Amino acid sequence: MHTRHPPPHAPRDSVHTCAFPIHPCPLSMCTRCPTINCWVGGTHTCAVGLLWMRASMLAGLLLHCLGQVEEKLDNLALDEEEASDESVNVAQSGLRLYRQMHDQLFEHQKDGVAFLYRLYHEGRKGGILADDMGLGKTIQIIAFLSGMFDAQLVHSVLLVMPVTLVNNWKQEFAKWAPGIRVKVFHGTSKKERRQHLHQIQTRKGVLLTSYQMILANWEQLSSCDQQAFIWDYLILDEAHKIKSPSAKTTKALGTILARNRVLLTGTPVQNNLQELWSLFDFACQGSLLGTAKTFKMEYENPITRAREKDATLGEKALGLKIAENLMSLIQPHFLRRIPSLPRKNDFIVWVYLSRIQEEIYRNFLSSDHIKELLMTTRSPLAELTLLKKLCDHPRLLSSQACLQLGLENSSQEDGEDSMGLTQQIQKVSEKVLIQESGKLTFLIALLEKLREEGHKTLVFSLSRKMLDIIECILTQRHIKFMRIDGTVTCLLEREKRVRDFQNDQSYSVFLLTTQVGGVGLTLTAATRVVIFDPSWNPATDIQAVDRVYRIGQKENVVIYRLITCGTVEEKIYRRQVFKDSLIRQSTGDKKNPYRYFTKQELRELFVLTDTSQSLTQLQLQSLHGTQRNSDAILDEHIAYLYSLEMFGISDHDLMYTSEMSHEEADDDEAHQYIQDRVHKAQEMVRLESQLKDTK
Numbered sequence: 277m278h279t280r281h282p283p284p285h286a287p288r289d290s291v292h293t294c295a296f297p298i299h300p301c302p303l304s305m306c307t308r309c310p311t312i313n314c315w316v317g318g319t320h321t322c323a324v325g326l327l328w329m330r331a332s333m334l335a336g337l338l339l340h341c342l343g344q345v346e347e348k349l350d351n352l353a354l355d356e357e358e359a360s361d362e363s364v365n366v367a368q369s370g371l372r373l374y375r376q377m378h379d380q381l382f383e384h385q386k387d388g389v390a391f392l393y394r395l396y397h398e399g400r401k402g403g404i405l406a407d408d409m410g411l412g413k414t415i416q417i418i419a420f421l422s423g424m425f426d427a428q429l430v431h432s433v434l435l436v437m438p439v440t441l442v443n444n445w446k447q448e449f450a451k452w453a454p455g456i457r458v459k460v461f462h463g464t465s466k467k468e469r470r471q472h473l474h475q476i477q478t479r480k481g482v483l484l485t486s487y488q489m490i491l492a493n494w495e496q497l498s499s500c501d502q503q504a505f506i507w508d509y510l511i512l513d514e515a516h517k518i519k520s521p522s523a524k525t526t527k528a529l530g531t532i533l534a535r536n537r538v539l540l541t542g543t544p545v546q547n548n549l550q551e552l553w554s555l556f557d558f559a560c561q562g563s564l565l566g567t568a569k570t571f572k573m574e575y576e577n578p579i580t581r582a583r584e585k586d587a588t589l590g591e592k593a594l595g596l597k598i599a600e601n602l603m604s605l606i607q608p609h610f611l612r613r614i615p616s617l618p619r620k621n622d623f624i625v626w627v628y629l630s631r632i633q634e635e636i637y638r639n640f641l642s643s644d645h646i647k648e649l650l651m652t653t654r655s656p657l658a659e660l661t662l663l664k665k666l667c668d669h670p671r672l673l674s675s676q677a678c679l680q681l682g683l684e685n686s687s688q689e690d691g692e693d694s695m696g697l698t699q700q701i702q703k704v705s706e707k708v709l710i711q712e713s714g715k716l717t718f719l720i721a722l723l724e725k726l727r728e729e730g731h732k733t734l735v736f737s738l739s740r741k742m743l744d745i746i747e748c749i750l751t752q753r754h755i756k757f758m759r760i761d762g763t764v765t766c767l768l769e770r771e772k773r774v775r776d777f778q779n780d781q782s783y784s785v786f787l788l789t790t791q792v793g794g795v796g797l798t799l800t801a802a803t804r805v806v807i808f809d810p811s812w813n814p815a816t817d818i819q820a821v822d823r824v825y826r827i828g829q830k831e832n833v834v835i836y837r838l839i840t841c842g843t844v845e846e847k848i849y850r851r852q853v854f855k856d857s858l859i860r861q862s863t864g865d866k867k868n869p870y871r872y873f874t875k876q877e878l879r880e881l882f883v884l885t886d887t888s889q890s891l892t893q894l895q896l897q898s899l900h901g902t903q904r905n906s907d908a909i910l911d912e913h914i915a916y917l918y919s920l921e922m923f924g925i926s927d928h929d930l931m932y933t934s935e936m937s938h939e940e941a942d943d944d945e946a947h948q949y950i951q952d953r954v955h956k957a958q959e960m961v962r963l964e965s966q967l968k969d970t971k
Contacts, residue, residue, distance in 0.1 A: 282440040296567040299473035344546070362425075371423040377452060381419060382827075384613050388416035389423070389453065391611045392538065396429070402537035402559035403609035404515070409819060410826020411615050414448050417511060417540065421482065422453040426762060430508040431480045434497065437513035440488040441796045445513070446484060457481030462489055473497065477505055484797065487517055487525050507534040514795065515539035517553035517816070518558055521568060530558065537561065542822065544612070549576040552606075560609060561931040566961030572958035575602050579852045590894070594950050601954045605961070612668050618820050619905055620825050622835040622929035626890040627922045629840050630713040634887055637843065638668055641884055650882060663844040665739070668809050671701070672741050685925045701745055706752045709745060715808060715838045716920065718751060721920050722806070722836065727755060727784040732777070732802040736790045736820045738809050745785045746808075750785060757785040770797075770945070779800060800828040807837040810845055814852040841923050842885040846892055893924045900930040 304489050329917035363372040364379075378386070388405060390781065395403045407413050415433075424903045442462055449458045459472035461483050476483040477500040490497070501503050510532060513519065518526040518539075539559045553571045554566050565571050575598055575638060581587055582595020640646065640663070649656055665672040701709070710716045721737070726733050737743050740761050752758050758777045764770055778801040786799060790811060802824045817837070825833050828951040839845045885891065904927050906914075911948045919927060 278833075281545050295495060306851050321404060342425045345545060349651075354570070366390050366393070366419075366423065368549050370756050371398060372427065373419060373423045374426075375597050377419055377422060381415065382412065384801075385412050385416050385419070388413075388611060388613075390486070392416070392420040393423070394462055395538070397561075398608075400609060401535075401561045401563055402539070403605075403611070403676060404539045404541065404544060404555060404559055406541055406544045406610060406612040408612070408614050409822030410829075411793045412612055413540045414445065414513070415543075416451060416752035417538070418452045421509075424455060425453075425480070427454055428784075432476055432505075433482040433509040433511065433733045434506050434507045434534070435482055435484050435513070436487060436490055436512045437484070438517070438530070438795060439488060440767065440770070440792075441513060442486060443482055443771075444796060447481065452751070459483055461485035461493070469493075470496075475501070490532075491524060491530050494531050498532050501833070504533060505531065509536045509538065510534035511538045511540070513540045515541040515555060516543050516546055519546060519554050521554045526554070526558065534761060541816060544610075546815040556606060556609065556916055559734070563962075563965045564605065564609065570964055574598075574953075574960055575713050578953070590946055593832070593946070594953060597950050597954050598957060601958055605958070615825075615827065617825060617827070617829055617833075619832045620929065621832070621833065621905070621910060622821070622837070622927065623838055623917075624893070624896075624926040624928050625718065625895045626839045626918065626926070627718050627838055627926050629843065629887050630712055630714045630717070632670055632712055633666060633714065633840075634884075636670055637663065637884055640666070641882060646882060656882070660844060664809065664848075667744055668715060668737070668739065668742050669709075671704075671709075671712065671745065672739060679758055702747045709749060714840060715748070716745070717921050718838065719746070719808065720753070720805060722917075723750075723755065723785060724753075725916060726804055729805045732784055732786070732804045733804040733806060733822060734786045734799060734820075735806045735808060736788050736817075738790050738792065739813060740789055742808060743789065748788060751909050754787060756784050757787055759787040760797075761787075761789040762792050774799065774962060788820075788823075790816055792822070793823070795819060798826060798828065799823045800826065800830075803829075803833055805833070805835045809836065810837060810839060810848055810852065812848060812851070817852075832910075834910070837927070837928060839890075841890040841893075842887040844881050846885075847881045886953050893926050895947065896926040896930075897924070899928050903927070903930050 316333055349530065354780050362375055364375050365371070366378065368372050369388045369394040371389065381389070384407075388407065391403070392405065393399075405413055405416065407416075421430065421433060428643075435445065439462070442460060442612060446458060446460060448454060455480065456736060457476065458481060459476055461469050461472055462485055464470065474495065475481070485493075485497070497505075510529070512529070514608070518529060527547070530957075537559050539555055550568065550572060553565050553568055553576075557568070565575075578591070578598045579602070582592045582599075587595070625782070626785035644657065647880050649659060662673065710720055721933055723733060723735075735743075735746060747759065760770055760773055764773070777799065785800065786793075788797075788808075805821050805824050807817050807820060821835055838848075839849050861890045863954060914925065
């Protein structure tokens with residue numbers, strides 16, 4: 277250690293202080309320091325020693341900083357390791373989710389989240405998540421948005437849905453992703469709606485609204501502080517609401533700017549392929565399938581023609597190749613999965629018209645009114661609707677018609693008070709009400725049997741009047757039931773009725789109108805579904821069935837579609853088969869359904885054939901009679917069905933399980949023609965899409 281000593285000319289009590297006394301002086305003696313003249317308060321400070329001190333202090337400080345950096349790096353490594361433990365890379369897509377959420381997702385839902393992220397990562401403008409009902413499209417969207425918000429890849433999301441689902445979405449966000457700010461743009465308070473909108477646009481989060489609100493408020497939703505606003509995501513639930521490009525709702529939604537669009541629907545095609553075009557045109561913002569006119573000419577027409585029974589070999593081969601090309605175009609933007617659930621047996625039950633139903637039906641078809649109708653170009657929709665009502669129950673007709681037909685204590689017209697209608701029906705004996713309808717005769721016997729066996733049953737009808745009639749009979753028979761139709765507008769009341777039916781074993785029947793009860797409800801406590809009257813739109817009936825056949829269902833499910841032999845209902849059903857085959861072929865179903873019916877057969881709606889049998893049932897029985905997936909219990913139940921008043925049953929779900937051979941063109945010239953047509957179609961939509969994309 278360097279010791280202090282006095283300089284030669286300093287007083288003995290004056291002490292020289294080396295600049296850095298802790299370390300040896302860099303000079304042999306302080307007296308040799310060239311800055312000997314520097315005195316501070318009588319104390320000499322060595323300049324070289326001072327420099328040495330500063331260098332040593334800097335070195336010490338650097339070592340200290342390096343130590344802190346090293347410590348922080350170690351802590352950061354630990355944090356990253358902990359973060360890695362807390363989050364998971366979803367299906368190796370690159371999007372991370374908190375492990376707690378990730379581990380609660382089914383595998384198909386993780387793949388769905390990865391699909392949504394790939395759309396974003398690959399720069400695609402939008403896509404369609406078209407999973408079958410019950411696979412959890414809601415949860416997949418919430419999980420995806422959770423990961424996107426955590427990664428700070430999104431700021432504002434507008435989510436549109438039917439009004440009946442707003443509360444359900446809000447609850448699901450609160451359950452799965454409580455950290456995301458969620459506001460509702462709905463209700464009568466304009467001030468509250470405006471505040472919620474501004475909060476989401478300026479801070480960040482998800483805004484829930486309904487299709488009705490879009491129609492009235494699209495301008496407000498398209499701007500922020502009097503400037504155009506661009507949402508990061510515009511997501512539509514039940515997106516088949518925009519299946520028509522000319523509809524007001526579709527046009528209003530089209531004015532709302534968004535960087536990305538995602539559509540959710542379990543039924544991407546309901547009637548024709550133009551609906552598929554409309555959905556993809558909106559989702560991909562016109563950058564995928566060209567114009568509607570070109571799509572119809574190059575894709576829809578060949579595919580539709582190929583599904584008709586009288587199509588030529590060349591038409592069938594062309595339709596197949598065009599459909600395959602269409603699938604290749606939409607595949608990167610489209611995801612559809614079918615649930616892996618317990619067995620489902622989907623039966624068509626061919627019932628008879630009652631005596632009074634058949635008499636009225638024949639008299640109406642032979643009337644001058646129908647003869648004149650068939651000679652004009654006027655739409656026959658009103659007359660077909662009357663025939664459909666008649667197939668269900670004659671008391672669904674107007675009160676005037678019922679009086680003319682001699683039906684005592686007749687029901688009231690559609691516009692009259694529902695309570696008055698119920699009172700009128702109650703005056704008619706239960707026995708008379710049942711005898712007047714072949715469907716009711718079968719239904720009541722079936723419901724009694726299912727209640728004895730401990731099954732819960734959903735009964736869907738397109739008509740509230742029909743539900744009134746069924747309700748009167750169930751009340752008289754002391755069968756406990758629940759009911760939801762268009763008159764139940766309060767969401768909390770709907771939820772209470774669903775909850776009571778799910779949890780209370782004393783309820784054996786749930787009556788629902790198809791349009792209201794067929795959307796947004798989960799009723800997995802039921803294992804049986806009755807479609808009392810078929811819809812023109814097959815997707816409507818499918819949605820009704822999927823209230824039961826969805827995730828959470830643990831028992832085998834049986835569906836009963838009641839169709840009267842020889843009537844307009846049989847013709848409607850044949851039309852449904854044709855539509856469904858289009859849906860399956862154009863959305864990637866591996867099975868190629870049989871071509872069942874000719875175009876002429878689909879037009880014979882005003883013909884009543886033999887009502888003692890169903891030609892459709894006989895045709896389907898010859899094709900699929902031995903293919904039913906069954907067991908001893910179901911066989912016993914089917915035997916019971918045949919003991920009731922009906923002609924027979926067919927297996928609706930078997931019509932899409934058998935593959936037919938793919939016909940190929942039988943010469944090189946035809947093969948080249950098909951290749952040229954496919955290439956032309958693809959090039960036309962590509963060029964039109966590019967042109968629209970650059971505008």
